[in-house]
Amino acid sequence: MAEQSRQEIVSGFYNQYEEEGRLDRSVHGRLEFATTMNYIHRYVGKNSKILEVGAGTGRYSIALAKESMDVTAVELVDKNLEILKANGAGLDNLKAYQGDATRLDQFADGSFDVTLVLGPLYHLYEKDDINKAIDEAIRVTKKGGVVMYAFISVFAIMYAEYFYGNWAAGQEENFTKDYKVRHFKEQLFTGYDVTEFEQLFEGKDITWITTTGVDGLLQPIEERPDFKMSDEDFKAMADWYLAFSEKRELLGHTNHLLYICRKN
Numbered sequence: 001m002a003e004q005s006r007q008e009i010v011s012g013f014y015n016q017y018e019e020e021g022r023l024d025r026s027v028h029g030r031l032e033f034a035t036t037m038n039y040i041h042r043y044v045g046k047n048s049k050i051l052e053v054g055a056g057t058g059r060y061s062i063a064l065a066k067e068s069m070d071v072t073a074v075e076l077v078d079k080n081l082e083i084l085k086a087n088g089a090g091l092d093n094l095k096a097y098q099g100d101a102t103r104l105d106q107f108a109d110g111s112f113d114v115t116l117v118l119g120p121l122y123h124l125y126e127k128d129d130i131n132k133a134i135d136e137a138i139r140v141t142k143k144g145g146v147v148m149y150a151f152i153s154v155f156a157i158m159y160a161e162y163f164y165g166n167w168a169a170g171q172e173e174n175f176t177k178d179y180k181v182r183h184f185k186e187q188l189f190t191g192y193d194v195t196e197f198e199q200l201f202e203g204k205d206i207t208w209i210t211t212t213g214v215d216g217l218l219q220p221i222e223e224r225p226d227f228k229m230s231d232e233d234f235k236a237m238a239d240w241y242l243a244f245s246e247k248r249e250l251l252g253h254t255n256h257l258l259y260i261c262r263k264n
Contacts, residue, residue, distance in 0.1 A: 006185045007076065007100065010123045013188055014077040020057040027229050028218035032256050033059065034238050035214040035245060036118070036150075039258060043146040044069060044114055051112040053101045053137060054119035058084035058094075065094035072112070074099040076120075102132040107140040115141045118150040125183040125190055130200060138206060141263045147206065149259045150214075154181050154191030156255040160219040194251045197259060206261040212246045213254030 004012070023033040040060070044050065048069055052061045055073035057080050065071040065088065073088075073096045075081040081098050088094045097106065101120035115137045124130045137147050154174050162170030174182055174191060183190045198211060221227060229237065244250060251257060 006123065006125070006129070009185055009188060011077050011079075014080055020080075020083050022056075023059050026219075027222055027227075027234065028215045028255065030234065031218060031238055031241060032215040035212075035242060036060070036258065037063065038242060039148065039212065039214075039260065040064070040114070040116070043148075043260075048113040049111065050114045050116065051107070051137075051140060052116040052118065053099075053104070053133075054117060055084060055096070056080050056119060058087050058096070060116065060118060061094060061096075062088050062091065065091045068093065071095070072107075073097070074101075074104070076100055102129050102136065104136045104140055109139055110142045110145075111140050113142055113145045115145070115147045117148065121149055121151050122189050123185075125185045125187070134200060134204065138204060138263055143263055145263050146209070147261055147263060149261075151197050151257055151259065152189060152191045153252050153254060153257060154193060155252040156217075156219070157189065157191040159217070159253065160255055163220060194248075194257065197257075201259070201261065204261075205264045207264060209260040209262055210246050211251060211257060211259050213241075213251055214245065214256045214258060215254055216241050216245075216250070217253045219255050 023029040050064055050069050050071045052071065052073045055061045055075045058073060061071045061073040061084065071094045073084060073094065075084060075096065075098060081096060085096050088096065099106065101117060117133065117137050120133050121130065124133055134149065137149070141147050157174060158170055173187060176182055181191065181193055181196060194211060201208065
């Protein structure tokens with residue numbers, strides 16, 4: 001049997017996973033969306049042109065288009081793209097294309113005010129591909145524009161997925177024997193040490209703005225049978241989390257993070 005490509009592995013996963021509604025059906029998903037949108041709104045002007053790379057089923061792209069932004073969405077997976085197009089039907093200011101984060105040839109240099117890369121780096125493992133995705137997002141962004149890259153904490157992967165009697169297997173998958181972080185395509189989702197991720201941008205033509213968490217330590221806590229949170233408590237917690245989401249000592253615990261920078 002031929003070895004599967006990265007694109008085939010990722011598409012195979014999302015063809016059987018229900019990505020639509022992911023940010024609505026859990027408390028940690030709702031917090032991820034609320035926090036990410038807060039950061040997007042800090043840098044998106046009224047007439048901004050926005051590119052979202054790895055747009056999934058369009059939760060962010062459609063929300064921003066409904067706010068009258070000029071939005072272009074790129075998504076790798078056929079199934080997700082079909083849902084995105086269906087959900088975005090009738091929005092003339094939303095354009096959707098199939099494409100890979102490592103190659104955005106259809107877009108000229110400096111085409112967008114804000115570029116969002118909110119998923120592809122979860123599924124990129126080779127240094128060349130990672131650098132291509134980072135560089136392509138920077139290339140298509142205007143000088144002075146903002147780029148946001150989402151990534152996952154490897155420690156949060158361990159906390160969220162491997163406290164159920166399978167810690168040793170998770171440790172072997174995500175770390176070498178001398179505790180270096182591993183990245184390989186069969187992982188499907190790859191995690192980073194925060195400093196390791198930030199070092200990917202050394203020498204890039206950008207200025208770092210901040211690194212922030214977006215969903216805290218909620219995912220493993222939400223698995224508890226006694227977990228509950230009212231809408232009132234969620235609003236209070238979301239406001240509280242936003243006040244502390246950039247604290248360095250908390251970043252390794254949050255599942256999803258944003259690296260935010262400005263193109264020089």
